[in-house]
Amino acid sequence: MFFDDRFHKYQLGDLKKDVTAGITVGIVAIPLAMAFAIASGVKPEYGLYTTIIAGLLVALFGGSRYQIAGPTGAFIPILLAVVLQYGYKNLLIAGFMAGILLILMGIFKIGSLIKYIPRSVTIGFTSGIAVIIFAGQIANFFGLENVEKKEYFHENMIEIIRQFHSFNVYSVITALIGLLIIIFVPKLFPKVPILLVALFIPTMIAILFYPDKVETIGTAFGGIAQTFPAFRFPEITLAKIAELWRPAFVIAMLGGIESLLSAVVADGMTGKRHHSNRELLGQGIANVVTPLFGGIPATGAIARTATNIKSGARSPLSGIFHSLFVLFTLLLFAPYASYIPLASMAPILMVVAWNMSEQKSFAHILKMRTGDSVVLAVTFLLTVFVNLTVAVEVGLLLAMLSFIKRMSGVLEVEKVLPKSHNKQVSPDPVEAGRDCPQIEIYTIDGPLFFGVADKFEKMLTRTMREKPKVLLLRMKHVPIIDATGEANLASLVADFQKQGGTILVSGMSEEPLEVLKKSGLYERIGAEHFFSHTGPALQYGLKIINYKTCKSCRFYAFSECAAFKEQKAFSREQYSEQI
Known part of the structure; x- marks a missing residue:
């Protein structure tokens, strides 16, 4: 030496x-x-x-x-x-x-x-x-x-x-x-x-x-x-x-x-x-x-x-x-x-x-x-x-404790929808009154750890206007998920699935995805419900919603809504994988 x-x-x-x-x-x-x-x-x-x-x-x-x-x-x-x-x-x-x-x-x-x-x-x-x-x-x-x-x-x-x-x-x-x-x-x-x-x-x-x-x-x-x-x-x-x-x-x-x-x-x-x-x-x-x-x-x-x-x-x-x-x-x-x-x-x-x-x-x-x-x-x-x-x-x-307090303010949970002109998701359509009773999309930004896990669950349940058919979580900007964060996410998934809803996850990086696989939450959500980008996830969600509900809907949250009212088919390529 x-x-x-x-x-x-x-x-x-x-x-x-x-x-x-x-x-x-x-x-x-x-x-x-x-x-x-x-x-x-x-x-x-x-x-x-x-x-x-x-x-x-x-x-x-x-x-x-x-x-x-x-x-x-x-x-x-x-x-x-x-x-x-x-x-x-x-x-x-x-x-x-x-x-x-x-x-x-x-x-x-x-x-x-x-x-x-x-x-x-x-x-x-x-x-x-x-x-x-x-x-x-x-x-x-x-x-x-x-x-x-x-x-x-x-x-x-x-x-x-x-x-x-x-x-x-x-x-x-x-x-x-x-x-x-x-x-x-x-x-x-x-x-x-x-x-x-x-x-x-x-x-x-x-x-x-x-x-x-x-x-x-x-x-x-x-x-x-x-x-x-x-x-x-x-x-x-x-x-x-x-x-x-x-x-x-x-x-x-x-x-x-x-x-x-x-x-x-x-x-x-x-x-x-x-x-x-x-x-x-x-x-x-x-x-x-x-x-x-x-x-x-x-x-x-x-x-x-x-x-x-x-x-x-x-x-x-x-x-x-x-x-x-x-x-x-x-x-x-x-x-x-x-x-x-x-x-x-x-x-x-x-x-x-x-x-x-x-x-x-x-x-x-x-x-x-x-x-x-x-x-x-x-x-x-x-x-x-x-x-x-x-x-x-x-x-x-x-x-x-000071670090946890600061980090708890970092987490952001934002309800979003695609903009009609370029398909990029944004909170603007939601604020403008466009909404969808069957699909709700949330962008999660920040670490999901013990200091913010409870806040994450409460923010989601508080902002959901009704119990939708599909809940799409965009988690590209979630760098880590610890045991407490996983437990709160599991609780949300269990409650949502108990009411007949489907959870979709898009953009999750390798490290938090590995945590979900080890805990078994990955299987409970379903491997087919994880997507690399928001576009394919949304296409999947649009396929499993109830079109009869779309007929009486007045919100027109998605560009496909008019076609759904007429019961017309829609193209899988309508949404770019870059959404």
Whole structure:
């Protein structure tokens, strides 16, 4: 799987570019890995382990040649919630289960379905995650003491306000220095690895000018071990699976969405195409293996993938070199990370939160004032004030209901008759007073599914002036019929046939026709009553009506009506198959 089309036309000269890109991304990934791990409620080295293992495995088995995987900001709220509620060891189990789910999603080719998740839902929970990340760094930014992490957003805000009197001036100075570096240095020196600089300079200032005045990784977590973790399989039981399946499912869904979004961004930057299901498979393998070494869940990282491309990456080897660089740094420089102030990491995460907040898209969808606006607002508020699991579930449900409501307005059922001058059917003759007591023709336009099936039946029964002898349904523009639509159509057919009427169907496309054949409705209507065009169907209908009724009819709905009154024969070729 490794030596595949992602290495198409790969040359030796590309190797140097991959090495350079890998090191560049590795420099960016190190501070982010530690910051994301700390914000998720675990030790910083677990973020580094995730970067090393997941980055390597996604590069080997993923579906994009440029994807860089690792811990991301999007995971912070859900991982922190799992840690607070279940503990770190159970987080590993949830991550392992999420990996299995991702593998299954790849095997069963669900990658192509994830793209159908509404943008209002993804923007809603992404913006909500950004708010949680930003607010979660206020305590470190101000150096607040004794701040207990709570499960809910409002509880954390109350805790921060309660402890705000304990703010540390030195922490504020450290954080402000880092924030100013992140904002202004890239404008002067765009090629500088800004995140590493934003950690290094505040750390040196804190060591030189006010040592022991701010909380550091060392004082908070005891430093970072200068070794790679040992393999350890988590203790998985049926009780644990039952307890953790919901967070595992959300981790898998979020990981799949983020990875495929990142791959799409990479495609847009390079003109290449990723393999969505293979990407899910690679992400799944990474998330199964990473917890075995103490790592947290990982996904494709959009910012790091974009950095990889901008740094000249040519193949998945850049992702491998990125992982090796982080491993080398861990083994060589881990003890020095204990001096990094937590206050210097706060502005990094705050800027990450701002960049992922999608504030322009959020405002744009809200201004539309449609069903999408409601879905966006509800998903956002639930993400912030309840949790991501509930937000995604409710958001998708509301999006589905909004879609059904919109689609129900798409279905049109219109009574029509042929125009006398060109035989094309139109509602005009009906509105002009021409009608036929024996044949009624209806044009059905739109999908016949559970959201509109009842409406379809009611519209037909309501518009039928009397019980005609023949009911002709023109269904050329019905793209789908689901089980509910088929059931309502079957009910209409049964009632009509019980009263001695004949149902004719014209123009039905292959997919809905197959549904009727499988359900048996095709046989109940009669194979001889299905026509490719309206013309032949109408010719058939005119043959089976009662001509005695035509003698006393005053409507002259069809051009043949005069001939019927005189009991004259009519030509089969009178109606074109193009009607």
